[in-house]
């Protein structure tokens with residue numbers, strides 16, 4: 001059942017189509033570890049603000065991450081997981097992650113709602129450096 005407070009704002013895209021759009025936007029690499037996607041480094045859609053933290057199912061809340069990073073990040077915040085990636089000697093795409101944080105903030109400001117995600121993002125952007 002479609003909730004009355006959750007009208008479709010655009011045609012729903014299939015997962016593969018969403019992933020294609022994200023890869024076009026962010027490039028063919030995992031934003032967290034920097035590895036290029038290939039047969040053994042499968043791309044997945046990772047939620048910038050996790051669903052359990054109120055992250056919306058919008059393209060603006062989805063980034064391309066390899067299955068390993070998506071899995072190992074768990075519910076860590078983007079700022080904490082980025083620091084962990086750097087601690088491990090990986091090359092996360094700081095530019096893409098920073099752009100994703102502000103893009104999602106802009107989308108929430110434009111569409112409204114997603115108040116939990118907005119608070120989460122405010123905290124992340126305060127810690128962003």
Ligand SMILES: [Zn+2]
Pocket residue numbers: 030031032033034035065066067068069070
């Ligand atoms: Zn990765």
